[in-house]
Amino acid sequence: MEEQYGFVVAAYVVMWVGVIGYLVRLRRVSRAARRRLDEASRGAGRKA
Amino acid sequence: MSHAVPLESDSAAATGGPGGRGLEWFGVAAILMLVGAQALGLLTSPADRDMGHLQKIMYVHVPAAWNAFIAFFVVAVSSLLYLWKGQERHDLLAASAAEVGTVFTALTLALGSIWGRPTWGVWWTWDPRLTSTAVLLLIFVGYLSLRAFIEDADRRAQWSAAVGLLGALNVPIVYMSVRWWRTLHQIQSTPSTVDPEYVVGLRANAIAVLLVLVYFTMKRYRAARAERLAEQLEEQAALEGRGA
Secondary structure (H helix, E strand, O other): OHHHHHHHHHHHHHHHHHHHHHHHHHHHHHHHHHHHHHHHHHHHHHHO | OOOOEOOOOOHHHHHOHHHHHHHHHHHHHHHHHHHHHHHHHHHHOOOEOOOEHHHHHHHHHHHHHHHHHHHHHHHHHHHHHHHHHOEHHHHHHHHHHHHHHHHHHHHHHHHHHHHHHHHHOOOOOOOHHHHHHHHHHHHHHHHHHHHHHOOOHHHHHHHHHHHHHHHHHHHHHHHHHHHHOOOOOOOOOOOOOOOHHHHHHHHHHHHHHHHHHHHHHHHHHHHHHHHHHHHHHHHHHHHHHHHO
8 A cells, every 4th residue: 555655656746847847947948048039139239 | 041931020929028927827827727636636536446546646647648649739730830831930839839748748658657567567568558659759859859950940840840740640559559459558548438436537637737738838939939039130140240
């Protein structure tokens, strides 16, 4: 019985590691994209 | 020579803007719903006659698998639309859904492995369902690598659309593998094949993971749009610099 609980807990932990891990990655990617776009827009503005 | 219909230069939409906050609230609601659905499944479903409490792994494994399939369906439709209309937004949506689908496929395999160890006695076996799912994962890892290596936006979009379509064709094979071949894996878990006591928990978790999938895909799409707009501005600046 206890062994069964261990596998159930492990499954839910893996699910949340996946969800939270991808959320963190999304946050990083979004921030980097926004920064890159801001820099590119500023560069285009300077040229205009 | 560019043939694709480029994105409109709407940096507010790409980086967030007024709609960005709505998406974040949607994400918070999706995560809270996932917590609620998991609590419902864990606390209200009785132990299974054969599997005991291990049955509760179904509430994470099966929704992850279904939603990976939905993500790859979005990849297939968006890739077809890109090849037909040549609009970059379809390419970016396909890429965003492919990335999220890959995450859910990896989770499906990991969770299935954790479920397989106590029920089958092995972490992994070359069963048709497991093998076809692993092939699906490898195809989309290849898809994402392809996108990372091709610099020309048009070629990247065209090749990705072709690979995305081929990869999505594998989904019906994965789904039907448990009926077409003799497998260790049980037949598909759906509300019509599981015990009625588990249906509400399964549906609630499937909907919650679907909302998380929508949030992840939309958030990734916004970032992809911003990346592409920046790329276009950089290309334009390089061309003007060369012309000056």
